[in-house]
Ligand SMILES: [Co+2]
């Protein structure tokens with residue numbers, strides 16, 4: 001009997017972290033039967049940025065991908081990452097849309113929903129959890145891990161208890177920035193196991209080179225399921241390596257029972273697939289521990305660096321890096337993850353470049369201070385709120401409570417190009433590109449973005465120089 | 467007070483593992499004062515393949531490099547890797563050469579000698595250890611880690627005791643293939659600590675993605691010094707990351723006391739340096755766990771694959787991989803490391819391609835079976851020895867016992883082009899390329915290999931296609 005279970009991430013978070021979510025369904029299906037045969041607890045294969053990437057770049061119907069994967073993986077639960085009340089889009093949806101989306105996802109093939117909120121505002125998770133339970137699927141109540149004066153182990157334990165009370169089937173830790181150290185992970189898992197009676201998942205990114213150690217200490221402290229990625233798409237901004245964890249635990253009381261030989265066949269396949277996507281390879285594949293010093297995640301540093309470069313102000317980077325923790329404090333220490341990482345980062349850049357803190361304030365910061373993203377972990381800076389939004393009324397209820405049911409309206413809007421409810425939901429997630437995608441599909445004119453041949457680019461680049 | 471000490475590998479094993487040992491002294495010196503300021507237990511900066519690479523490719527005098535590093539690193543002990551009676555060459559040297567070499571190295575700047583033998587034959591380590599003790603430097607008696615029916619924890623503990631009896635100052639574990647699992651490493655360190663009263667070093671390559679976990683379990687079980695590499699040259703065929711281990715242990719009872727900010731300045735420097743050497747980048751930078759299934763180290767697989775490709779027999783790879791453990795068993799389970807990895811690999815290829823095992827036998831295997839590399843860990847296959855060398859006499863003494871003192875002879879041979887004993891030793895290590903190097907140096911005609919600009923190569927490659 002295996003003691004530790006594995007969720008394999010190669011079909012979602014692995015390629016999202018390393019090749020900008022570009023892996024196509026045609027590269028997943030040929031290896032599906034081998035993946036299915038391994039015995040993973042689940043395969044994360046949908047949600048996160050995959051929906052967006054399918055519609056925007058690959059011109060694939062994300063629902064069709066899910067349906068094909070479901071057929072190709074008869075023995076393995078399919079996992080998706082769901083952004084709570086945001087679903088897979090970038091705004092809060094009304095509850096009827098959340099229910100409709102979750103039901104369609106479940107009907108089409110998702111068995112396990114990993115549900116998180118960037119603010120860790122339980123109210124933003126509640127409807128999604130209810131929706132998953134109402135279709136009798138597995139809900140992972142997820143803690144967006146971060147560090148701050150308010151984010152201690154007790155904070156996350158208390159949140160886990162609330163998630164258990166909401167009916168979650170398990171509790172997931174989501175360490176998107178690679179902030180967890182092995183010691184802290186061990187302590188967190190131990191306290192979570194003591195406080196709730198649900199299985200615990202550990203999900204950590206390898207950015208700072210700590211994630212495999214984090215998994216090991218999580219395992220020793222009672223974690224039930226670890227999220228890992230096949231070595232073809234592991235490490236760096238991605239995850240600790242599946243084969244390595246399987247090997248590390250082999251023959252111990254925590255043995256996963258998975259076969260290393262079978263995993264290596266999958267590795268050989270995906271190593272080859274990865275070459276096809278060379279143009280999307282991130283420059284940041286190695287270990288980067290800067291997040292542990294300045295609390296700014298690696299991906300955010302690269303975005304900021306591009307932003308500053310465009311404005312000819314790359315030399316102000318150190319000031320921006322020093323300003324970020326101050327802005328984050330002003331906003332009540334949100335975890336830095338989409339969308340809060342962009343909100344904090346952009347404001348920090350403005351605070352540095354405009355020659356005065358909050359001389360200019362973005363609309364996103366204003367909305368944030370009005371409570372429109374949910375409750376901040378700690379109170380926001382009242383003085384700055386006053387400066388930003390004056391005496392405008394601040395929302396203290398759940399943001400989605402202010403939304404009317406909108407499925408009927410969306411159905412009406414999408415009537416001309418939507419064939420079914422899945423199409424309506426695609427349009428709901430991404431109104432502009434969703435509509436374009438559906439119209440092009442109907443017209444038979446979908447054109448996936450081009451995959452460049454490395455050789456051709458080499459020739460072009462050189463030719464252009466002559 | 468820091469509890470765990472770190473040996474930083476970026477100046478030797480890091481670039482040896484990832485860019486074919488090509489880093490030049492000019493790229494080491496500008497950052498030396500920052501490296502010196504960190505507080506490493508030691509910096510591995512000499513020995514291994516660096517001597518060969520200096521003479522063969524970089525046209526640098528390796529002794530001069532050592533001398534410059536010594537001046538630039540006034541506060542940090544310099545570490546070298548020494549192949550026992552082979553020193554840095556590819557044959558056994560007489561004892562007077564070993565003494566002369568160690569004395570020159572110590573006088574020029576080496577403080578710590580990490581001494582190993584590919585066969586783990588203590589007799590091949592004895593003279594080098596004596597030589598280090600006679601110049602009052604630190605000798606690390608090193609265990610070449612491998613797995614086999616004879617290589618259990620007891621085997622290595624017994625070897626460690628012998629090394630302690632020989633006067634070593636500490637005991638090093640050298641896991642060159644990344645075979646150690648965290649559990650095994652913990653057990654090994656615990657048993658070593660119980661059996662000897664010397665500090666223990668852990669050195670493991672990250673090939674199979676286990677090395678950072680190996681370090682963590684080693685630390686928890688009492689290891690004193692861990693070998694790690696700055697993130698600019700870490701992971702993959704190299705080592706677990708210095709910054710990550712420092713971060714992992716920070717605030718625990720094992721805190722290294724090193725400053726992450728200072729380390730990151732060094733990272734930024736070397737990340738830039740690495741770009742200069744792009745043409746030497748290994749294709750194998752990720753995690754590769756195949757060694758854990760077939761016992762064949764990653765580097766050896768790539769060599770074999772090249773060998774087979776040249777002979778149009780790449781399709782026989784699986785047979786060769788299956789044959790390697792059998793040849794290794796016939797030879798009494800030597801650890802697979804230079805030169806035994808080549809000896810075993812080449813014979814395995816012959817056994818597969820010639821249509822009969824040992825139909826053709828290499829000279830190296832014959833010499834091995836004659837005992838000329840030292841005592842094999844387990845007895846060799848007597849039938850195959852009979853087939854290979856008939857009734858020729860097998861050496862059972864220490865191979866170097868059959869060598870006459872040779873310094874005087876070497877001095878005579880090198881008289882025309884050697885200015886001093888260092889030159890004689892350079893010639894002794896590499897008779898052909900050493901002589902050429904010294905003659906060209908004397909003539910002022912040394913030409914370092916060219917570093918290609920990536921852009922120029924791109925243009926050339928493309929132009930050649932028109
Ligand atoms: Co993730």
Ligand SMILES: [Co+2]
Pocket residue numbers: 479642669671
């Ligand atoms: Co090494």
